[in-house]
Each structure stands twice: as C-alpha cells, then as structure tokens.
Amino acid sequence: MDFLQTLIISIVEGLTEFLPVSSTGHMIIAQNLLGVPQGDPFVHAFTFIIQFGAILSVVCLYWKRFFQMRTKQEFFDKMKFYGLLIVGVVPAVIVGLIAKKSGLLDRLLDSVEVVAATLVIGGVFMLFCDRLFNKGTEENKVDWIRALKIGCFQCLSVIPGMSRSMATIVGGMQQQLTRQRAAEFSFFLAVPTMAGATLLDLLDMFKEGTDWATTQHIETLVLGCIVAFIVAILAMKWFVGFLAKYGFRAFGWYRIIVGTVILILLATGHSLVMVD
Helix, strand or coil, rough: CCCHHHHHHHHHHHHHHHCCCCEEEEEEEEHHHCCCCCCCCHHHHHHHHHHHEEEEEEHHHHHHHHHHHCCHHHHHHHHHHHHHHHHHHHHHHHHHHHHHHHCCHHHHCCCCCHHHHHHHHHHHHHHHHHHHHHHCCCCCCCCCCHHHHHHHHHHHHHCCCHHHHHHHHHHHCCCCCCCCHHHHHHHHHEEEEHHHHHHHHHHHHHCCCCCCHHHHHHHHHHHHHHHHHHHHHHHHHHHHHHHHCCCCHHHHHHHHHHHHHHHHHHHCCCCCCCCC
16 A cells, blocks of 8 residues: 555545444545555555544543543442443453454455445435434433443444444444434444554464565554544544534435446446556
8 A cells, every 4th residue: 555545545434434434445436446455464454454544533522421420429430431431332342353253344344235235225224213213311321231232233333334333333322322312322432442443453463474574564554544543533533513403414425426327337347456
C-alpha cells in the first residue's frame, strides 16, 4: 500500500466507522477501487488496526465517562460501566473467534459481492427500523440484560457490509433506548470490541512469523490510525446530532444505492479494481 492508498482508505474508515453504513465494507470497496491486493495478510490486519485508531476517538471525546472518578460514587458507577461493556462484548468475542478460526472471516473480507448484498439488505431494513424500534424513553438506561442483548446484535457485524454501528444501535433501540443513548452505548462498546480484534490480529501475525514489522508497514499503520482518529472525531460529533433528529432513513437509501450500483457493475462483468 502506498501513501495515497493509505490516506484514502483511512479517511473512508474515519468517516464510516460510526455511521450505519459499514466501515469494513467501505474499506473493502475502496481497496478494490484503488487496486490494493486482496488476500494479503497485512491488508487484512490494516483493515482492523486502523479501525481501532478510529475507535480511540470515542475515548478522547468521552474521556470523563471512561476515566473520571473523583468520588466514591463515581468509582462504583465506573466499575458498573466497565462491567456493562464486558458483558456486551462477550457474544462478539465468541462469534468472532469462531469465524476467524474457521477461516470464514477472511473469506468474507475478500468478497465484494457479500459487501454489496449486505449493504442493500441492511439498507432496506433501515428504511423501516425507525418505525419499528423508535420507542425509547429517557427513563430507560443500559442495564446488564440490555447490554448482553445489544452484544448479541453486535455479532451480526461479523458479516462485512452489515455494520457494527447499525447492529448495536438498532439493538439498543429494540431494547427501548433512545436513539442518542443507543448510539452512545454503541460507541462505548466499540472500544473493547475493536481493541480485542486488533490485539488478536497482531498476535496472529506474530505467530505466523510474517514480515509485517518493516519500517514501511509500521509507518503505514501509524499514518492510518492517526488519519482515522482525526476524521472519526469529526464524523462522530456530527452523527449523534443527525441520528437523534432524522433517524436512519437517509443512511438506508445511501446503502441501497451504493450496494445496487456495485451489484450491477459486478453482474455486467465490470471489475472494481482500477488498473494503472
């Protein structure tokens, strides 16, 4: 991956990580359009590691929620908050490990067809999900049962194009949380989820003895994480306000249009890979 490819893919990740349009799916599409070789171990690792760079923007924007413990009550509240995140991430850990060990995850990551199809399917669902699930009230908060159920929804994001953000926000709304509260818990839950995925990828690369730890690869990862982090902060601040006011419908139409265009191109024999 050269500098321009890294920059564009990282911007795509930062823009889409917290939007219900699938950041992984958009990165796979961007990689194909830019001619990035699919199936390369470093490209797979890059896809997950820069997502963690974007996720760190959550810790930056909500640092008080994660770290501030000035009183005994705040300490106990924080311990409960961390406990809810642990409960919420357990289902995704189990399903993610099974998908990775079976090789299913790597096969899905190489499939533009899967991304396009799930973009359309998810988009159609999003046209109606506000009507179905927008029944949340301010009195409802995330408890242990809600955290676990939202974590089960997050398991759907193992399919590229499905969107972790969409799955967890809809899961929160299904549990009668407001859109804003569901979105914020989705952000928080992303931190341990993507931290675990990143750590697992790094461990696998070390075990396989790959030659990823070159100066060029490390510089690529650092650049990708920094760019994704900065862009994600801007995108996240905008998204919370937009979602609370307008809901999912606009994102649903966007997913349907993008997915349909890609499926038409593939069906008519057009390649998404740009040739120099």
